[in-house]
Amino acid sequence: MRWSGKVGSLFLLPAVIWVLVFTIFPLGYSLYLSLHNVTSKVEVVGREEVPVLDADGNPVLKPNGEPRTRTEVIRELNRTFTWNDFANYGRAFRDGQVRDAAVFTGIFVVAGVVIEIVLGLVLAYLFNRPIIGRGLMRSIMILPIFATPIAIGYLFFTVFYEEGGPLQWTGLPWLSDPTMAKISVILVDIWQWTPFCFLVFLAALQGIPDEQIESARLDSNSNWDLWKTVILPALKPIIIIVGLLRLAEALKLFDIIATLTKGGPGTATQSYTYYAYTAGFKLQDYGYASALAFLLLIVVMVIVTFFFRFLRRTYE
Amino acid sequence: MSVRMAAGAAALFATTALCGVAFAQGVEYVTWNDDGTVTLRADPEYKFEITVPRERLGTLFAPDYKPFEGETVTVLTLDSGPMGGISGPLHMFRPIWEELSGGTLEIALTPITDLYAKMMLDLNQGTGLYDAIIVGAFFYGDLVANGYMIPIDDYMASDEYPQWSYDVMPDSLRNLYTWGGVGYGVLNDADGQVLYYRSDVLNDPEHQAGFEAEYGYPMPVPPRTWQQLLDIATYFNGKNWDHHDDEPDSGMVLHLKVGEQGHYHFQSLSASFAMTPGPELDRYHNVYWFDPEDMTPLINSPGHVAALEFLQQLHATGPAAQVGWSLGEAWDYFLRGKSVFVFSWGDVGALCQDESRSVIRGNCAAAVLPSSERYWDHENKTWIETDEPGFVGNTTGGSWHGIISAFSDAPEATYSFLSLMAIEESSAWLGTYGWNGVDPGYSYQFVPPYGTADLQAYLDAGWHENDITTYLEAYAQNYNAPTILTYLRIQGAPEYWDIMDKNLSAAMSGEKTAQEALDDTAAAWEEITDRLGREQQLEAYQTAIGYKH
Numbered sequence: 108m109r110w111s112g113k114v115g116s117l118f119l120l121p122a123v124i125w126v127l128v129f130t131i132f133p134l135g136y137s138l139y140l141s142l143h144n145v146t147s148k149v150e151v152v153g154r155e156e157v158p159v160l161d162a163d164g165n166p167v168l169k170p171n172g173e174p175r176t177r178t179e180v181i182r183e184l185n186r187t188f189t190w191n192d193f194a195n196y197g198r199a200f201r202d203g204q205v206r207d208a209a210v211f212t213g214i215f216v217v218a219g220v221v222i223e224i225v226l227g228l229v230l231a232y233l234f235n236r237p238i239i240g241r242g243l244m245r246s247i248m249i250l251p252i253f254a255t256p257i258a259i260g261y262l263f264f265t266v267f268y269e270e271g272g273p274l275q276w277t278g279l280p281w282l283s284d285p286t287m288a289k290i291s292v293i294l295v296d297i298w299q300w301t302p303f304c305f306l307v308f309l310a311a312l313q314g315i316p317d318e319q320i321e322s323a324r325l326d327s328n329s330n331w332d333l334w335k336t337v338i339l340p341a342l343k344p345i346i347i348i349v350g351l352l353r354l355a356e357a358l359k360l361f362d363i364i365a366t367l368t369k370g371g372p373g374t375a376t377q378s379y380t381y382y383a384y385t386a387g388f389k390l391q392d393y394g395y396a397s398a399l400a401f402l403l404l405i406v407v408m409v410i411v412t413f414f415f416r417f418l419r420r421t422y423e
Numbered sequence: 424m425s426v427r428m429a430a431g432a433a434a435l436f437a438t439t440a441l442c443g444v445a446f447a448q449g450v451e452y453v454t455w456n457d458d459g460t461v462t463l464r465a466d467p468e469y470k471f472e473i474t475v476p477r478e479r480l481g482t483l484f485a486p487d488y489k490p491f492e493g494e495t496v497t498v499l500t501l502d503s504g505p506m507g508g509i510s511g512p513l514h515m516f517r518p519i520w521e522e523l524s525g526g527t528l529e530i531a532l533t534p535i536t537d538l539y540a541k542m543m544l545d546l547n548q549g550t551g552l553y554d555a556i557i558v559g560a561f562f563y564g565d566l567v568a569n570g571y572m573i574p575i576d577d578y579m580a581s582d583e584y585p586q587w588s589y590d591v592m593p594d595s596l597r598n599l600y601t602w603g604g605v606g607y608g609v610l611n612d613a614d615g616q617v618l619y620y621r622s623d624v625l626n627d628p629e630h631q632a633g634f635e636a637e638y639g640y641p642m643p644v645p646p647r648t649w650q651q652l653l654d655i656a657t658y659f660n661g662k663n664w665d666h667h668d669d670e671p672d673s674g675m676v677l678h679l680k681v682g683e684q685g686h687y688h689f690q691s692l693s694a695s696f697a698m699t700p701g702p703e704l705d706r707y708h709n710v711y712w713f714d715p716e717d718m719t720p721l722i723n724s725p726g727h728v729a730a731l732e733f734l735q736q737l738h739a740t741g742p743a744a745q746v747g748w749s750l751g752e753a754w755d756y757f758l759r760g761k762s763v764f765v766f767s768w769g770d771v772g773a774l775c776q777d778e779s780r781s782v783i784r785g786n787c788a789a790a791v792l793p794s795s796e797r798y799w800d801h802e803n804k805t806w807i808e809t810d811e812p813g814f815v816g817n818t819t820g821g822s823w824h825g826i827i828s829a830f831s832d833a834p835e836a837t838y839s840f841l842s843l844m845a846i847e848e849s850s851a852w853l854g855t856y857g858w859n860g861v862d863p864g865y866s867y868q869f870v871p872p873y874g875t876a877d878l879q880a881y882l883d884a885g886w887h888e889n890d891i892t893t894y895l896e897a898y899a900q901n902y903n904a905p906t907i908l909t910y911l912r913i914q915g916a917p918e919y920w921d922i923m924d925k926n927l928s929a930a931m932s933g934e935k936t937a938q939e940a941l942d943d944t945a946a947a948w949e950e951i952t953d954r955l956g957r958e959q960q961l962e963a964y965q966t967a968i969g970y971k972h
Contacts, residue, residue: 147547149570149829161492170485180573182829184549198954203943204925269744270756283746285934371681372746373929389536390918391543391565 141195141397143188153181195398205399207374208382211289215378216357219296224350226297227304228342234305235312245309249302256299260366263295267367285375288368292376295363300356304349311345312338344421351414358407379403452522455486465515468506473848480523480846481584483839489525491836498825498840499542500557502532508770508860509557509612509823512844512853520840526833528840536682539917546571551830554837559821560599561920563607564913564963566826572607573827578838579606585842587850591865593902599822599910603966607826609841610850613864614820616691617897618652618766619757619775620645622788622889624664625655634658645790648812649692649733652793656740656764665760667782674740676762678753681928686920687819689927691766693730694908695794695815697721699801704909704970707802711909715970718961720948722923723941725806726799731930731937733795738931746932758783766792768820772894773857776885785887789897791904792817816904823860851876855884863895864902873899912967915955922947
């Protein structure tokens with residue numbers, strides 16, 4: 108028994124190592140970075156005149172027959188980590204760009220997710236009945252889900268192109284006006300993710316037993332009553348799950364911004380994650396970027412907890 | 424049938440590929456001539472062939488001697504492809520250097536927007552993936568502060584490597600390749616912005632008369648002041664003056680997309696509003712970014728604010744969409760004959776000659792940037808009005824060039840490659856053929872009286888005579904102007920520019936007023952300076968601009 112217990116632990120070891128190496132360590136290291144100031148400097152610690160050798164280890168000669176030498180400068184990279192008294196977290200609360208990015212991300216998440224869920228529901232309801240070419244239309248409708256967001260960003264850059272683009276006739280400043288640029292980004296997200304909501308809701312609608320629908324019809328002919336008493340209660344857990352998935356995804360808005368607007372004009376469409384990316388990877392401030400990421404993690408955890416409580420209450 | 428067609432296509436592809444390989448192998452990249460010269464040539468698509476005196480290549484390169492046999496040099500550069508700007512010449516010189524040295528050259532490519540991040544990641548970790556990096560001059564602050572570059576003065580003094588000199592550079596460019604008098608950068612590109620204008624449209628007698636009737640003075644060609652330029656741009660904006668299509672055309676086009684290179688427009692334009700010219704650089708004269716005594720930002724001075732308000736007015740003479748445009752869209756708009764003016768880098772002049780993209784070859788004139796009729800006096804805190812403003816030159820941009828990483832295992836081989844591209848004959852050729860992104864700035868690239876180049880070389884390279892004469896004159900005057908916009912080369916320069924860029928974009932899109940945008944920029948700069956260390960930043964800034972107490 109004791110042996111089998113040890114063997115069982117051995118089988119768990121790869122998974123434990125995986126989690127430690129690929130989840131816990133990066134998380135811990137980024138937390139450490141967010142709490143420290145990092146400086147690095149290359150110091151010259153010595154110089155040495157060394158002969159140049161060929162691949163066989165023989166001295167290389169100059170065209171005039173003299174042995175070639177080179178000065179080898181010995182350098183050392185010195186890095187220091189200094190505790191920063193939560194300076195990066197304090198900075199995040201004072202940083203106007205963080206505030207603006209959080210506001211835009213909030214608007215994007217609320218507007219985008221709500222519209223996607225409502226549109227997805229309506230479309231699923233319309234497609235949950237016999238219509239000509241339903242299969243083909245359903246296939247076409249879900250295509251945007253499979254496109255990569257980077258490609259979609261570039262695609263919509265040409266769609267929204269104001270000088271000669273296909274929407275030029277509207278006369279709208281799709282990307283050059285701060286408010287319109289926000290709307291454009293939300294529209295792109297709706298275009299891509301409404302089909303996902305539609306697909307899940309359609310599957311859920313098809314899962315509602317016909318008997319329930321028929322008995323509800325006996326009570327009332329009104330479609331609204333049918334929705335209120337049967338469909339919405341049946342779909343409620345699914346709507347919460349879809350809302351949670353979309354919300355978690357939308358909070359990470361990055362690719363569309365990177366390719367479509369770069370956060371502009373100004374900072375009008377700079378999402379929270381795009382700003383964290385800029386701080387970390389473009390401006391090399393990994394400590395600050397890590398702090399921003401941890402703050403987002405806390406927000407996401409609070410939202411997810413709230414959603415799960417709501418979901419649990421729904422089932423109870 | 425389809426299988427047969429596929430097989431045929433495969434056979435054709437294989438034959439072509441084999442022929443290509445055979446042809447490529449047949450190229451003799453280096454010929455040691457009997458008369459003591461050496462001929463260097465690239466693959467046929469580059470049409471590059473130069474003959475140089477043997478001593479120009481240094482004593483290490485010799486027939487039947489490969490000084491860097493077995494060594495590999497990796498260069499990180501921005502990615503414009505093998506025939507594109509800045510990365511193209513590296514591809515072109517690769518087989519030549521490999522044949523001369525016996526070494527191997529690897530070219531690591533990355534988009535321009537990721538170059539700084541990739542470089543700093545490698546250097547901060549000390550991994551040494553790259554022996555050399557093609558940098559923009561604004562990277563120097565971070566590179567110097569951390570000791571990430573190798574000084575090259577000893578290599579330059581040696582007769583072993585290809586021979587070139589900083590002496591061919593005007594001081595404005597030389598400053599960008601050195602730090603505190605020590606050489607770090609190997610000569611390559613020269614960047615600065617000049618004004619491009621439609622010479623045919625501006626010289627049209629009908630428009631000349633129309634402009635004079637409307638504005639009460641003859642249209643100056645080219646405009647000498649920004650205020651004149653605004654009048655001209657306003658006059659032409661909304662008129663269909665070039666008849667290439669039925670749509671109205673514009674006065675000016677700008678590339679203003681945030682996160683790209685829009686802020687450079689503001690730098691170049693605002694210099695003549697915001698800098699107080701003087702015989703020497705001191706606390707009040709010829710400074711632009713910070714007070715060199717205490718690092719107080721000058722970016723929200725009345726001169727800077729007036730310049731941004733002016734840029735907003737200028738923006739109104741072009742398409743509204745330009746707020747979201749990168750270089751490519753703005754340049755394309757000008758090349759399609761849709762705007763009278765654009766002010767940008769040397770690449771535009773070269774692109775004007777490419778008739779597959781440009782309808783304005785022969786009518787694409789250039790001039791040094793106009794100046795403002797009034798500028799802010801930082802010492803007396805007042806505006807100075809002038810009828811005859813002097814030129815304010817700029818080295819706005821990257822002036823992209825190679826530096827050697829402190830972590831390189833092969834600094835000698837790396838230097839030998841970079842300096843092969845820097846010898847006079849190579850550099851003159853690169854400046855002549857515009858496709859490669861290496862813009863002219865050195866004495867042998869300018870024609871007399873500014874330099875020693877032969878105009879015929881440019882005409883042979885495909886330039887239209889009307890365009891090249893004004894182009895070279897504009898750049899020669901720009902780099903040798905009595906007042907030059909100082910360059911921001913301190914640690915964190917990309918971060919200072921990032922927040923400025925965002926605020927400028929907010930001002931251009933109407934989200935903020937000019938004053939708000941620049942006040943916000945100044946406040947953010949104070950925070951960055953305090954965070955990075957005011958004393959350290961001050962010392963770096965003083966060294967970078969050559970400020971002496």
